[in-house]
Amino acid sequence: MTSPHPPLREFYRHPGEREHFVRDLFDGTAPWYDWAIAFLSFGSGNWYRRQVLTRAGLKRGDRVLDIATGTGVVARAAAHIIGEGHSVIGLDPSIGMLIAGREKAQFPNVQARSERLPFRDQTFDFVTIGFALRHFADLEAVFNECARVLRPNGKIVILEITAPQSRIARGLLGAYMGGFVPVAAALVTRRARVGRMLRYYWATTRDCVRPNVILGALRGAGFREPRRNVDIGIFSEYSAGR
Secondary structure, eight states: OOOSSOOOTTTOSSGGGHHHHHHHHHHHHHHHHHHHHHHHTTTOHHHHHHHHHHHTTOOTTOOEEEETOTTTHHHHHHHHHHSOGGGEEEEESOHHHHHHTTTTOOSOEEEOOTTSOOSOTTOEEEEEEESOGGGOSOHHHHHHHHHHHEEEEEEEEEEEEOOOSSHHHHHHHHHIIIIIHHHHHHHHHTOHHHHHHHHHHHHHHHHOOOHHHHHHHHHHTTOEEEEEEEETTTEEEEEEEO
């Protein structure tokens, strides 16, 4: 079992409470989630997500599963490229997130855990994970399931934020993601829980396993040629073939 980060005891007391805490946190902040991530990324997220998927080779006719879809921001980017929503499925354990994204979604959603995907073998051409890898319980279980549901020559694409190794750069990013953004978001939305969600977002980024562990877990699940591309030092794009 490979956990993406150690227990974060500033948010929950015991490791067994993690899953309930995460689900409750995202259920409770779902109505403000799209606004919060747009605020975090200065509104550049939609452009970036479409660019990554296009660069990965997503095209018309592909069938896509977006796991840990949240409100569907990556799934919507995929549907925009494919040109048809029925070829994209979003999956998430948080019913609050799925409901919050329902009005914008033009594709079906499924409530389920990523560690046990409710789909047949070799169903999809692409599996995408957008800035959610840090919230899984077990990377190996998730990647094994992704490999199972992908067709031969299918592809997994993972978008993630990677904390810099430099102490100065990490401190600056932490001051922004873990300090300024949560405080500003809580004030604007008048919801302390939104600020708490963004503080948790930074904590999982800060303590996430390093890229070599993620690449190793992909190899362990049988993926071919896993690689990582990096933009501006912190935006990681992992991809691998089936």
